[in-house]
């Protein structure tokens with residue numbers, strides 16, 4: 001089983017990476033049959049979508065950069081985890097560039113009437129985020145982005161994990177979030193055993 005972890009924070013060992021690592025720990029400690037691809041989007045060359053429209057007519061994106069590798073990882077993965085800090089109520093620019101480049105999947109489904117990723121066994125999609133503050137509906141916009149992204153890559157929005165007030169307390173000190181993260185991983189591990 002292939003797990004793809006897309007890290008949207010430009011900070012290594014930050015809150016969202018810590019949360020994602022705990023989910024991964026929950027998966028790997030409860031299922032031996034997993035292969036992890038962990039990608040730091042901020043270290044990859046991913047140009048923003050230029051809306052050239054080529055993917056309305058062709059089953060590919062013409063921009064030649066490291067997004068081409070990510071398309072392959074997306075196609076092959078069984079579980080996709082997107083972990084992004086909350087930036088102005090949405091995902092980080094690094095995560096958004098990657099997600100926008102997945103317009104290719106939307107355009108192929110809608111304009112070419114030929115979805116690129118199909119199959120009854122939907123991928124498992126997990127959204128992870130953390131915000132420095134705490135306020136109502138904080139993650140709504142990010143969650144909508146994740147929902148549309150998962151739909152286009154034939155993934156179920158299976159779980160979400162959000163942490164707040166990281167300005168006051170790093171998530172590693174927020175024990176309830178960490179145990180929730182591990183628990184999400186453990187239940188995904190069990191779900192993967194049934195596939």
Ligand SMILES: Cc1cc2nc3c(=O)[nH]c(=O)nc-3n(C[C@H](O)[C@H](O)[C@H](O)COP(=O)(O)O)c2cc1C
Pocket residue numbers: 009010011013014015016017084085086087088089090130131132133134138166167
């Ligand atoms: C550009 C920028 C925008 C931010 N916008 C928000 C925001 O809208 N809401 C919020 O609660 N925190 C916001 N924050 C704080 C981060 O979401 C928070 O520090 C997060 O936990 C960082 O995750 P990381 O450690 O994985 O990078 C912002 C931080 C930056 C740098």
